[in-house]
Amino acid sequence: VDSVATHGEEAGRWRELYARRVPGMQNDALATLLGLAGRHDVISFAGGLPDPATFLEHKLGEVARQVMLDAPGVALQYGPTPGLPQTREWFLSYLAHHEGVTLEREAVMVTSGGVEALDLLNKILVDPGDVVLMESPSYLGAGMVTASYEGQVVGVPIDEDGLSVDALRATMEELGHRHKRPKFLYTIPDHQNPSGITMSAERRRDLVAFAAESGLLLVEDVAYRRLGFTPKQPPTLCSLNPGGVILIETFAKTLFPAARIACVAGPAELVDLMTLAKQTTDQCASPLSQAILMEFERRGWLDEQVAHARMVYAERCRTMLDSMQRLLPATTRWTRPRGGFFTWLTLPEHLDSTAMAPAAMDAGIAYVPGQPFFAPTQDGRRYLRLSYSYVALHDVEEGVRRLGDVIAAAGAGRA
Ligand SMILES: Cc1ncc(COP(=O)(O)O)c(C=O)c1O
Numbered sequence: 045v046d047s048v049a050t051h052g053e054e055a056g057r058w059r060e061l062y063a064r065r066v067p068g069m070q071n072d073a074l075a076t077l078l079g080l081a082g083r084h085d086v087i088s089f090a091g092g093l094p095d096p097a098t099f100l101e102h103k104l105g106e107v108a109r110q111v112m113l114d115a116p117g118v119a120l121q122y123g124p125t126p127g128l129p130q131t132r133e134w135f136l137s138y139l140a141h142h143e144g145v146t147l148e149r150e151a152v153m154v155t156s157g158g159v160e161a162l163d164l165l166n167k168i169l170v171d172p173g174d175v176v177l178m179e180s181p182s183y184l185g186a187g188m189v190t191a192s193y194e195g196q197v198v199g200v201p202i203d204e205d206g207l208s209v210d211a212l213r214a215t216m217e218e219l220g221h222r223h224k225r226p227k228f229l230y231t232i233p234d235h236q237n238p239s240g241i242t243m244s245a246e247r248r249r250d251l252v253a254f255a256a257e258s259g260l261l262l263v264e265d266v267a268y269r270r271l272g273f274t275p276k277q278p279p280t281l282c283s284l285n286p287g288g289v290i291l292i293e294t295f296a297k298t299l300f301p302a303a304r305i306a307c308v309a310g311p312a313e314l315v316d317l318m319t320l321a322k323q324t325t326d327q328c329a330s331p332l333s334q335a336i337l338m339e340f341e342r343r344g345w346l347d348e349q350v351a352h353a354r355m356v357y358a359e360r361c362r363t364m365l366d367s368m369q370r371l372l373p374a375t376t377r378w379t380r381p382r383g384g385f386f387t388w389l390t391l392p393e394h395l396d397s398t399a400m401a402p403a404a405m406d407a408g409i410a411y412v413p414g415q416p417f418f419a420p421t422q423d424g425r426r427y428l429r430l431s432y433s434y435v436a437l438h439d440v441e442e443g444v445r446r447l448g449d450v451i452a453a454a455g456a457g458r459a
Pocket of ligand 1: 092156157158159160183185232237265267294295296301304305306
């Protein structure tokens with residue numbers, strides 16, 4: 045927290061006033077990440093930002109104008125806490141069309157981004173000391189939210205087919221011995237952040253069946269689902285058991301992040317409580333953003349933007365994987381994503397991606413070390429996340445070359 049002291053003030057002067065939850069909230073990995081994205085001398089595979097080249101800004105401009113002409117009294121006004129009726133209706137039809145799920149209006153709400161949805165969920169479910177299960181590795185922000193409510197994150201390993209249901213079973217058994225019932229399991233089944241792995245259809249069925257039988261609530265974050273490079277994705281967990289799953293779909297990667305719009309679908313009882321909790325965060329997700337999303341979608345431009353984004357990221361990913369094949373030491377391994385923004389690199393066992401990061405920066409290459417993506421008790425030192433979403437296509441090969449040199453210099457040749 046010292047790092048947030050500014051304007052020459054004495055660092056930590058107010059420390060005695062801090063809430064008990066503050067130490068658990070301290071994780072500077074995200075801030076460091078975003079800081080790296082702006083350095084021009086560094087080729088950054090660090091931040092998982094969407095490429096601005098995928099935004100249809102002229103069309104968005106037209107849409108914003110139309111919204112002002114049609115319904116300024118709605119778009120510029122406070123809105124209902126669960127979302128504008130038209131946004132909720134639209135999301136219901138969107139789920140029916142894309143996922144084959146039919147839900148009631150009470151089962152969906154609109155939030156200010158995916159992170160707010162996670163925050164509301166933790167707020168209504170997590171008391172200090174409660175266990176939340178998360179894929180290991182997983183999205184940094186999700187772990188930070190649970191930590192901010194003083195929950196305890198317990199990691200469940202993934203393999204090339206996604207979350208290991210056998211490991212989950214063992215973890216649940218072990219928690220059962222300690223009379224601990226996890227509040228939920230958080231998973232990113234599609235093109236996962238950070239690993240780029242997609243959970244197989246069989247695993248999804250096993251996971252849903254096991255969760256139903258053991259009373260485990262599943263939270264499915266589909267942030268990258270629409271950004272698959274192949275036409276068909278395995279079914280959502282939500283479509284396999286709508287009564288036992290909360291689905292969170294942010295439009296940060298498919299519309300644009302500044303819209304701060306996500307939609308949530310799940311058991312009405314929980315959506316209702318999340319709506320109650322939202323009354324003391326921001327009261328409503330921006331009606332302006334919702335109106336823009338609705339009009340953009342009505343004109344068919346959301347589908348157009350998503351189709352374009354898929355092509356951009358697919359090409360970037362192909363170049364990345366091809367460069368890695370040619371330029372990284374043979375002792376390294378990496379995942380082959382079928383969508384999304386990330387590939388996940390495994391270094392030889394004796395190397396440590398955090399220790400290697402300063403040398404990488406000196407060589408003009410940035411990545412995210414693996415450790416912060418794991419629960420604190422787990423060892424993630426030999427992993428690192430590489431994002432191809434925000435780097436220029438013509439920089440990809442040079443970036444991989446620099447990375448390869450850094451890994452080789454760190455001693456990748458030694459077994
Ligand atoms: C898996 C996942 N969920 C949620 C988010 C954040 O979504 P939002 O920007 O809508 O809060 C991200 C962003 O990186 C993400 O990777």
